[in-house]
Structure formats: structure tokens, C-alpha cells
Amino acid sequence: MEAIPLQDLSRLCIHTITTRPWSLDDSIRHYSAAGVAGISVWRQAIEGLDAVAAGRRIREAGMVVVSLVRGGFYPAREKKDRRKAIEENLRIIDEAAALGAPHVVLVCGAVPGQSLEESRRQIREGIQATLAHAKAAGVKLAIEPLHPMYADSRSAVNTLAQANDMAEAIDSPLVGVAVDVYHLWWDPELEQQVRRCGRLGKILAFHICDWRTPTQDLLYDRGLMGEGCIPIRRIRGWVESAGFAGFNEVEIFSTARWTQDQERWLQEILRAYKEAS
Amino acid sequence: MEAIPLQDLSRLCIHTITTRPWSLDDSIRHYSAAGVAGISVWRQAIEGLDAVAAGRRIREAGMVVVSLVRGGFYPAREKKDRRKAIEENLRIIDEAAALGAPHVVLVCGAVPGQSLEESRRQIREGIQATLAHAKAAGVKLAIEPLHPMYADSRSAVNTLAQANDMAEAIDSPLVGVAVDVYHLWWDPELEQQVRRCGRLGKILAFHICDWRTPTQDLLYDRGLMGEGCIPIRRIRGWVESAGFAGFNEVEIFSTARWTQDQERWLQEILRAYKEAS
Numbered sequence: 001m002e003a004i005p006l007q008d009l010s011r012l013c014i015h016t017i018t019t020r021p022w023s024l025d026d027s028i029r030h031y032s033a034a035g036v037a038g039i040s041v042w043r044q045a046i047e048g049l050d051a052v053a054a055g056r057r058i059r060e061a062g063m064v065v066v067s068l069v070r071g072g073f074y075p076a077r078e079k080k081d082r083r084k085a086i087e088e089n090l091r092i093i094d095e096a097a098a099l100g101a102p103h104v105v106l107v108c109g110a111v112p113g114q115s116l117e118e119s120r121r122q123i124r125e126g127i128q129a130t131l132a133h134a135k136a137a138g139v140k141l142a143i144e145p146l147h148p149m150y151a152d153s154r155s156a157v158n159t160l161a162q163a164n165d166m167a168e169a170i171d172s173p174l175v176g177v178a179v180d181v182y183h184l185w186w187d188p189e190l191e192q193q194v195r196r197c198g199r200l201g202k203i204l205a206f207h208i209c210d211w212r213t214p215t216q217d218l219l220y221d222r223g224l225m226g227e228g229c230i231p232i233r234r235i236r237g238w239v240e241s242a243g244f245a246g247f248n249e250v251e252i253f254s255t256a257r258w259t260q261d262q263e264r265w266l267q268e269i270l271r272a273y274k275e276a277s
Numbered sequence: 278m279e280a281i282p283l284q285d286l287s288r289l290c291i292h293t294i295t296t297r298p299w300s301l302d303d304s305i306r307h308y309s310a311a312g313v314a315g316i317s318v319w320r321q322a323i324e325g326l327d328a329v330a331a332g333r334r335i336r337e338a339g340m341v342v343v344s345l346v347r348g349g350f351y352p353a354r355e356k357k358d359r360r361k362a363i364e365e366n367l368r369i370i371d372e373a374a375a376l377g378a379p380h381v382v383l384v385c386g387a388v389p390g391q392s393l394e395e396s397r398r399q400i401r402e403g404i405q406a407t408l409a410h411a412k413a414a415g416v417k418l419a420i421e422p423l424h425p426m427y428a429d430s431r432s433a434v435n436t437l438a439q440a441n442d443m444a445e446a447i448d449s450p451l452v453g454v455a456v457d458v459y460h461l462w463w464d465p466e467l468e469q470q471v472r473r474c475g476r477l478g479k480i481l482a483f484h485i486c487d488w489r490t491p492t493q494d495l496l497y498d499r500g501l502m503g504e505g506c507i508p509i510r511r512i513r514g515w516v517e518s519a520g521f522a523g524f525n526e527v528e529i530f531s532t533a534r535w536t537q538d539q540e541r542w543l544q545e546i547l548r549a550y551k552e553a554s
Binding site for chain 1: 389390392393424425426428429430435436438439462463464465488490491492495505506508
């Protein structure tokens, strides 16, 4: 069953990468003025900034920090590089805590030519190695399954079933899943796996955007909701039926959109959020 | 278990699209001179030619016609357009029979924005509507599951499990499956579904190439075997263990390769076939 149309912006969150040309303070000012309730902060947006102060400015502007994006990238051929990745993830967890983000989104990683099974084993080890630190920091970790077109180098976790399997195997209240329609819309098992994720109590985040036809670039040609073929409202219905009541996070990488006027782009996002999400 | 390295070219087939700048007769001459045993003919390569005569020239050059590529594209919003697609597929079956190709590879189709379930229903109807004709012509139909990045507009069949389900549901000796490593390598269920496909007696074709990192284009940046991250020999091992003893078909769409000298490109294919397939 489709979700009911969104009447207001109280559950709208925008990822800072969506308005990439803006600084964090630009994003805070424009989002909050527009009535956007939540913000997911990309690490690049706080590079060189004081994360505690950044989090305070977001809350003072009346917004919620929904997540820090992104940790992960655990797999590597050499043990010393896997150790470095774990150390980097410990720093990311600290950043999330400083910012006041309840969770870090994990792009789990993959090494071209290394078997996906081995990469998944390394991902699981990497996550487990950071759990004590995440617990102490009060920060959860959201495994984000990525579209199979990223299986070569970005993530060996490519379906919601795999993310659920991994979260279930790790079996920690700190580890959940981020459901992104761009990565998962095509999956014939999606409805069933969303239900399973809900039963497990693991849905930490819900990301929206659209799939354009034709898609011109594997990374930077995501569409605004309504511009593509993803049944966003239907998937949102499944996610809500599974018990999720958090933010609908708009996360759009688009070279074309980043070159247009960002204030106008923001207005287009607000309209598409209500009309096509 | 990995397959044993290929010692000779007796099971090598090349798709004419791989050497796109060549005419069919160029391909026949160069492939046969190089010792290539099989050829899969793309429809574009015989456009305007007499298919019976083309098939005869291939056989006279000592090669086998492995398949005609490609039929399918059944889904459409309007019934009259689905009817047209079926009529086109009847002509394609006739072309395959004229050429002497034992099967047609099906890129099943999808309509942006139409639900994938509905597209799959239309695909199944489309295939079933051509079965009597295929039987009379002695031509089989090979459902090719396509990578999920093509689910918007090229195929609503995106995993081997789905192709197996559809072939099993149609339940005709005329309908089987084409296994292409490019589309399926990432799938955690691949080994199991290859076994299932073998048990069903449905593996009609095996296509090889590689996945480059980074991939620059969704359509025309496939890699030569060994240039990417696909465990081709491992997957070939599964396919052979499942009972398949047919051709290893090299099918590479690559703008970069199409602009290089095609004779040299052919030599690179032969070397990669033995070293990395």
C-alpha cells in the first residue's frame, strides 16, 4: 500500500551533499528558513570545523542532526590498511558524537578483484572492532546496502537481504540498516526484506531520490523525486508499515543540480518532496 | 571450484557487436582466420542482408552460429505496442531460423515508471505468445537477466533467480536462460542459481567480459576479460559443473575498443580468453 502524501516538512531531512556548493552554514541558514526539519551532515561539510559547535548551530537553527555520512570502507588487501580503516571509523564515531548525530551511515567498501565474500568478512570484522567505541559514544552504525553497480569498489553489501543478514549476525543494538530507494528499488525481495528489517528493529534511516532514464553517470546523475522510475511512495509505505517513523532523507548527487542556483534547487526539492515522495 | 584454463579456441564465440566497426563479412573473415569457432550475430550486423546466405557464409568459413542477438523488449504501456513487440519477435525468430541460429537472446524490456511486476507479466505474456512460432521454426529463446542498473528501461528481469523463475513458470523446452557474468557477478545467490538453472536444463548460453573500475559509462565501457573484478573462471566453473558444455561467448560493448584497430583488438581478445577466462 502506498504511503499517504507528505503534508508538511516535519519529517524532511536533507543531506548536505545535495546542495554541495553550499557551506555548512549556508545549508543551515537556507534549510531552516525553508522549514526543513532535519539535516544529515556529510563529513566534507564539517572538514576543518569544530563538530561540537557545528552541531550546536544546527540545533540553534531549530533543526535535528539526523546522521553523519559516511563511515565504512573497511575492506583492504593488507591488514595494516584494514587497521587504518578501523581507526578512521573510530574518529568518525567521535565526530558523530561531537556533532550530536545518532548514527553514522556506513558505505561498507569493496576491493576490486577481492572476492565479495572476503570483503563482507572484512566489513563484519571492521564493524565489530568499532562496537565498544560506538557504545561508549552513544552512536549507532547504519549499514547501507549499495546498488550492485557499486559492488566493484564501494560496497560488497548490495541488497537489503545482505544488510539484514549482516546486522542480524552482528546482533548488536548499535547496528542497523539504512534503506535507500536508489540502491534498492529494483530488488524483487524489497518489500519482504523491509518487513524483516522492521521486525528486527533495524531500520535506522530512509533515503530518497529518483532514478533517471537515461542515467548519464554511475555516481552523479541521481534524480529529484518524481523525475525517474522509482516507486518512492510505495516503498515509503512499506518502510512505514514496518514501523519506521523517522526522517525522509533527500540525498541527491547530481552534477547538473550542483551547477544550478541552489536556492531555486532547494525550492524544487521542497515541492517534489510533497508531490512525489 | 575454478574451471581449468582454456587451452584452445574450440569453445570461443565472439559477438559481432564486440568488433562493431566490422561488417559481418569482415567479422567472418577475421574470426575464422584467427581460429574462433563460433559467432553470435547481432541483428544490426545482418540488416539489409539475406540471413540464409549470411548463415551459409559463416558455416562455409568453418564457424558455428551460436545465437542471434537480440529479441525481447516486450513491455509497453499500450496493448497495441505490446502486439507490435510480439510481431517483431516473430520476425526475429524467422531471422534466427534463416541464419541457422539455435536460439535468440532476449533482452526482456522494461518501461520507465511502470511497475517491474507488471513488466514481468508482460514479458511472460510476450514470450508465451511467440512459443508456437518458435517451435515451428526450431528456435529457442534465452531469457538474459540484466544487471539491476538496467531495470529502468531495458529489463525487469535482473537476477538469475528471476530468469529461472520465469523459465520454470513458462515451462517450455523452447525457453531457457543466458548467463552473462557482467550482469550477474555481484549476486550472492549466483552459484546456487546457476546450479538450479543447470538442474532445470535451462542454461542455453554463457557470456563473458569484465567489469572495469571505474566504469565510465553504463552501457559502453565493458572490459576485456582480466581487466576488471569479475571472477570469470570461478563462474565458468559453476556453469560447467551445472552441465553446460557450450560456447564461451565474448560480448564486449566498449566505445574505447571500437575506436582502436580491430585486428589488434581481436588478438587481445584471443590472449585474454586463454589467460583470464
